[in-house]
Amino acid sequence: MWEFIVRSLEASTIFTFAALGELIDQRSGVLNVVLEGVMLFGATLGFIAAKTTGSYLLGFLVGMAIGGLLGFLHGFFSVTLGVDQVVSGMGIWILGFGLTTYIGNPYTGPLGMKRIPPLLFGLSPFFYVGIALVVVLWFVLSKTSLGLRIRSVGENPSVAEVSGINVTRTRYLCVTIGGMFAGLAGAIYALFYNPVWNYNFLMGWGFIALALVFFSMWNPLILLGGSLLFGSLWQLSLNPQLVLPGVLSRYIWRTVPFAITIGVLLIISTKWFRTRWGAAKPEALAKPYVKE
Amino acid sequence: MRIGSYELRLEKRLTLIGWQAAIISVLAIIFALALFSFIFILAKINPLFAYRQIFSYAFANPYGLPLTINRFIFLLLCTCAFIIPFRAGLWNIGMTGQFYVGALGAFAVLFAFGVKRSPSSNFSPELIIPAMLIAAALGGAGFGAVAGFLKGKFNVNEIVVTMMLNSIAFWLVSYMIKEGGPFMSPGGEGQGFMLPPSLYAPLIMNAPFTILVALGIAVLLYFLFTKTAIGYQIKAHGHSPAAARYAGISTFKIPLLVFILGGAVAGLAGYHYFAAVPGLYKISSDYRYFGDLAFYGIICGLISLGDPFAAIPVALLFGGLSIGGRFAQGKLHLGFGVDYALLGVLMITLVAFQFFYRYRIAWAKK
Numbered sequence: 001m002w003e004f005i006v007r008s009l010e011a012s013t014i015f016t017f018a019a020l021g022e023l024i025d026q027r028s029g030v031l032n033v034v035l036e037g038v039m040l041f042g043a044t045l046g047f048i049a050a051k052t053t054g055s056y057l058l059g060f061l062v063g064m065a066i067g068g069l070l071g072f073l074h075g076f077f078s079v080t081l082g083v084d085q086v087v088s089g090m091g092i093w094i095l096g097f098g099l100t101t102y103i104g105n106p107y108t109g110p111l112g113m114k115r116i117p118p119l120l121f122g123l124s125p126f127f128y129v130g131i132a133l134v135v136v137l138w139f140v141l142s143k144t145s146l147g148l149r150i151r152s153v154g155e156n157p158s159v160a161e162v163s164g165i166n167v168t169r170t171r172y173l174c175v176t177i178g179g180m181f182a183g184l185a186g187a188i189y190a191l192f193y194n195p196v197w198n199y200n201f202l203m204g205w206g207f208i209a210l211a212l213v214f215f216s217m218w219n220p221l222i223l224l225g226g227s228l229l230f231g232s233l234w235q236l237s238l239n240p241q242l243v244l245p246g247v248l249s250r251y252i253w254r255t256v257p258f259a260i261t262i263g264v265l266l267i268i269s270t271k272w273f274r275t276r277w278g279a280a281k282p283e284a285l286a287k288p289y290v291k292e
Numbered sequence: 293m294r295i296g297s298y299e300l301r302l303e304k305r306l307t308l309i310g311w312q313a314a315i316i317s318v319l320a321i322i323f324a325l326a327l328f329s330f331i332f333i334l335a336k337i338n339p340l341f342a343y344r345q346i347f348s349y350a351f352a353n354p355y356g357l358p359l360t361i362n363r364f365i366f367l368l369l370c371t372c373a374f375i376i377p378f379r380a381g382l383w384n385i386g387m388t389g390q391f392y393v394g395a396l397g398a399f400a401v402l403f404a405f406g407v408k409r410s411p412s413s414n415f416s417p418e419l420i421i422p423a424m425l426i427a428a429a430l431g432g433a434g435f436g437a438v439a440g441f442l443k444g445k446f447n448v449n450e451i452v453v454t455m456m457l458n459s460i461a462f463w464l465v466s467y468m469i470k471e472g473g474p475f476m477s478p479g480g481e482g483q484g485f486m487l488p489p490s491l492y493a494p495l496i497m498n499a500p501f502t503i504l505v506a507l508g509i510a511v512l513l514y515f516l517f518t519k520t521a522i523g524y525q526i527k528a529h530g531h532s533p534a535a536a537r538y539a540g541i542s543t544f545k546i547p548l549l550v551f552i553l554g555g556a557v558a559g560l561a562g563y564h565y566f567a568a569v570p571g572l573y574k575i576s577s578d579y580r581y582f583g584d585l586a587f588y589g590i591i592c593g594l595i596s597l598g599d600p601f602a603a604i605p606v607a608l609l610f611g612g613l614s615i616g617g618r619f620a621q622g623k624l625h626l627g628f629g630v631d632y633a634l635l636g637v638l639m640i641t642l643v644a645f646q647f648f649y650r651y652r653i654a655w656a657k658k
Contacts, residue, residue, distance in 0.1 A: 090639070098632040
């Protein structure tokens with residue numbers, strides 16, 4: 001049972017990293033609908049880097065770097081070129097899905113490296129880093145002037161610009177850092193959580209992470225709670241026999257996290273929920289800002 | 293910027309006429325193919341040679357052309373499934389799931405008629421084939437309707453919902469065809485039961501009759517968008533849901549309708565690939581490959597700017613590219629996934645070229 005809890009927490013860590021990245025993006029008013037593409041890139045290139053050099057550190061760094069690069073690319077499309085943010089995100093997703101399939105194919109199979117040793121209570125260092133990041137990000141966003149800048153750019157970019165904030169630069173900063181988080185999340189998946197490469201292996205993690213951001217009401221602390229919930233749920237769907245042995249096919253269990261994601265999205269989209277909590281949504285989300 | 297004696301600058305477009313958009317799309321495709329040459333160069337293959345192989349196999353080879361046609365039908369259906377919600381300003385990236393459920397629907401009809409239990413009995417294709425088509429369309433429509441309903445009623449983000457539905461449908465198919473699932477083939481593990489030869493889809497000049505279905509849908513959509521009140525309402529919703537509501541257009545019914553229609557079309561693609569493509573005639577164990585191909589529909593739909601007629605040549609080109617790419621992969625000893633990589637490069641180029649929908653480069657002699 002403890003092992004199951006540990007695996008759940010490790011899965012939650014990946015959701016946390018990816019969703020934190022998206023949260024930073026969205027707080028600055030940029031929507032990146034397809035974290036999945038960034039995660040795929042981070043996972044695949046990180047996996048290749050680690051497998052060829054034998055260095056975990058390099059693998060994670062490559063994952064982060066490619067994530068940051070893709071975040072920057074999304075920024076270039078959506079902030080500088082003013083392309084619809086959904087279209088740009090879709091482009092990066094399909095690029096990720098297509099190119100990683102081709103690039104990663106020769107590396108299909110297990111990583112074949114010694115597993116990263118646990119730090120405390122059988123949990124990997126990533127778990128603790130994830131928790132620390134949540135707290136740091138919460139602090140930065142709500143207590144520092146940088147956080148105020150990011151939030152004001154996400155709420156009302158023209159007012160922010162008038163008060164002397166460089167909207168373009170802030171948004172670039174956020175999408176790049178957000179991309180690094182998502183790339184790192186992918187690398188953790190491929191190097192630690194499930195170190196076996198196969199094409200398009202994420203199968204919806206990125207989209208669940210996106211839903212988590214909506215669910216979190218853009219608050220890193222609630223986001224952590226959501227990640228824990230979905231991480232456990234995901235793990236449960238892989239090992240249903242732990243809780244309800246013999247009930248339903250294992251394939252049916254695999255659909256459960258996705259069905260619950262839809263349910264959660266439904267709840268947070270209801271009028272009741274929006275009037276109660278909905279004010280947290282960044283006002284300028286997904287709207288390109290054109291300087292007059 | 294100056295090049296020689298010419299002065300180049302960016303100008304904002306005020307309007308975008310159809311032929312200008314078409315030129316941008318064509319340029320984007322050419323640019324993407326040029327960009328993709330790097331993949332061939334990295335693999336130490338002359339790109340011109342590679343493209344000649346791809347195109348000649350896809351469009352001028354007696355083995356390749358039928359494959360291209362089959363894939364064209366599939367892509368055209370997926371593109372139409374994307375276009376219908378797209379014209380209403382909504383993103384259907386759930387073609388994959390609707391395609392899976394459509395296939396399940398078609399095979400459910402066979403299952404109900406007892407094809408799995410006694411494959412050698414006499415079946416009347418006049419009855420069963422139309423029933424399969426209807427079931428496939430209904431399955432896809434029902435699945436699409438979930439996203440449409442949630443969008444229309446509660447404004448739930450349709451991108452996330454359709455993607456979640458894709459994953460759900462993926463595992464549903466696994467459940468049905470693997471580990472003793474109801475549709476599992478009696479002999480082989482991990483794939484669906486075979487269609488009996490009497491129920492193979494009729495061929496028209498070596499192509500499954502679904503080619504007429506796909507082309508017919510494209511024509512119908514053209515009329516829907518240009519000549520009917522519903523089409524007008526869909527387009528109005530696409531321009532601005534808020535304005536549409538002021539004009540008395542239901543912001544519940546339109547999302548529901550477009551997702552039902554889109555899902556139905558994607559469901560037909562499920563019938564097409566698993567029950568009409570010669571040589572397959574079952575839900576194969578690698579059904580995920582076909583499901584992922586459905587994402588080509590997004591690109592075709594974006595390149596054709598939501599125009600169902602433009603979708604026809606685009607789907608034909610991309611069908612050929614994906615078949616030819618697969619062939620080149622084997623012939624030139626490239627890694628698996630050339631066709632997917634091409635899909636990715638095309639998509640990202642297209643995104644970059646969206647810029648030219650809003651700006652143009654003006655040049656004047658100094």
